[in-house]
Amino acid sequence: MNPYERRTEAVQAALADSDVEALICVPGRSLQYLTGFADEQRERHLFLTVPADGDATFFAPELYESQLRSTTWVRKLRTWGDAGDPVAGLAGLFDDIGISAAPRLLVDDRMWATFTQDLRSVRPEAEFGLAGDVLADLRIRKDEAELEALRAAARAADSAMERVRALGSDAVGMTEAELAARIESFLADAGGDGVSFETIVGSGPHGAMPHHTHGERRIEAGDPVVLDFGTRVDGYASDQTRTVVFDGDPGAQFREVHAVVNEAQATAVDTVEPGVTASAIDEAARSVIENAGYGDAFVHRTGHGVGLDVHEDPYIVGDNDRELQPGMVFSVEPGIYLDGAFGVRIEDLVVVTEGGSERLNQTPRGWEPNPTGE
Numbered sequence: 606m607n608p609y610e611r612r613t614e615a616v617q618a619a620l621a622d623s624d625v626e627a628l629i630c631v632p633g634r635s636l637q638y639l640t641g642f643a644d645e646q647r648e649r650h651l652f653l654t655v656p657a658d659g660d661a662t663f664f665a666p667e668l669y670e671s672q673l674r675s676t677t678w679v680r681k682l683r684t685w686g687d688a689g690d691p692v693a694g695l696a697g698l699f700d701d702i703g704i705s706a707a708p709r710l711l712v713d714d715r716m717w718a719t720f721t722q723d724l725r726s727v728r729p730e731a732e733f734g735l736a737g738d739v740l741a742d743l744r745i746r747k748d749e750a751e752l753e754a755l756r757a758a759a760r761a762a763d764s765a766m767e768r769v770r771a772l773g774s775d776a777v778g779m780t781e782a783e784l785a786a787r788i789e790s791f792l793a794d795a796g797g798d799g800v801s802f803e804t805i806v807g808s809g810p811h812g813a814m815p816h817h818t819h820g821e822r823r824i825e826a827g828d829p830v831v832l833d834f835g836t837r838v839d840g841y842a843s844d845q846t847r848t849v850v851f852d853g854d855p856g857a858q859f860r861e862v863h864a865v866v867n868e869a870q871a872t873a874v875d876t877v878e879p880g881v882t883a884s885a886i887d888e889a890a891r892s893v894i895e896n897a898g899y900g901d902a903f904v905h906r907t908g909h910g911v912g913l914d915v916h917e918d919p920y921i922v923g924d925n926d927r928e929l930q931p932g933m934v935f936s937v938e939p940g941i942y943l944d945g946a947f948g949v950r951i952e953d954l955v956v957v958t959e960g961g962s963e964r965l966n967q968t969p970r971g972w973e974p975n976p977t978g979e
């Protein structure tokens with residue numbers, strides 16, 4: 606049995622223990638997880654219906670039929686043509702697979718409202734929940750094939766980071782956007798597929814805005830630059846951050862802040878092992894930064910799960926009491942942001958292993974163009 610079919614059976618096992626009649630996915634990461642079919646949601650109705658009991662069935666536009674048959678394990682497929690009425694077709698499918706008049710249905714968390722409205726018109730008495738309530742628990746622990754893809758994506762990001770650092774003083778005078786374009790070509794050279802999120806090049810004061818992406822500011826000598834980027838391999842994302850100074854002297858406060866963030870990151874990663882809670886990892890990073898007097902400047906959670914989605918469970922945040930288990934993968938990315946001056950963030954992905962953790966990112970975490978001794 607292929608992994609996709611096995612995952613779908615696990616969904617059905619979870620549904621069988623509940624009052625849910627079916628889980629319905631649209632093109633996106635959850636559908637990719639269950640079938641391998643990787644596409645975006647578009648205007649035509651394309652659903653995978655996974656009933657608690659019975660066969661998973663695609664409801665799809667005719668033009669997708671051969672693609673779905675040749676690239677997925679799902680054998681049941683009901684199509685509709687552009688001249689037909691997809692809502693009537695969907696009603697027929699629900700009747701055929703025995704969906705009751707007032708079912709409880711779990712719909713893809715990211716299903717467009719227009720599609721949920723159509724589901725409602727087919728079953729006005731339905732009660733809707735979120736597919737993520739079942740899928741998140743499956744997706745949170747990665748199997749060996751998923752870990753291999755995540756490692757490969759992390760290696761591609763590491764390779765790009767080494768090449769960016771090697772630019773040294775050549776990066777001074779480049780705009781953030783020019784450097785971002787360079788990073789994206791490095792990621793592609795390393796075998797990555799696109800970017801897993803908009804590349805962040807936060808130079809000087811822009812680094813103090815955690816969600817600044819890149820703009821027309823030119824990098825100056827002495828600027829700290831937050832470099833946060835990732836790519837995908839086989840659909841799985843990478844995400845890592847280094848804060849570097851390409852040339853010149855960044856000043857004493859930056860040196861101090863960078864050392865604090867580096868220590869917070871190392872302390873949090875050292876805390877990772879099975880049975881420890883997500884909140885304890887957040888606390889490990891946060892306490893180092895608070896003790897150094899910068900608690901108010903650490904304005905976000907310590908990390909997030911990474912898989913097919915670049916932000917998914919488990920979230921490494923103070924109120925998450927979830928215990929870590931082997932196979933979970935998440936970022937550890939404390940930061941300090943000094944408004945109007947600079948920001949520092951250091952981020953690696955880690956896998957929870959039986960004995961502790963494995964870092965997926967291996968490049969030096971120092972700020973110097975050619976860091977040593979780490």
Ligand code: ZN
Nearest residue numbers: 833844845952
């Ligand atoms: Zn990141």
Ligand code: ZN
Nearest residue numbers: 844936938952
């Ligand atoms: Zn991240």
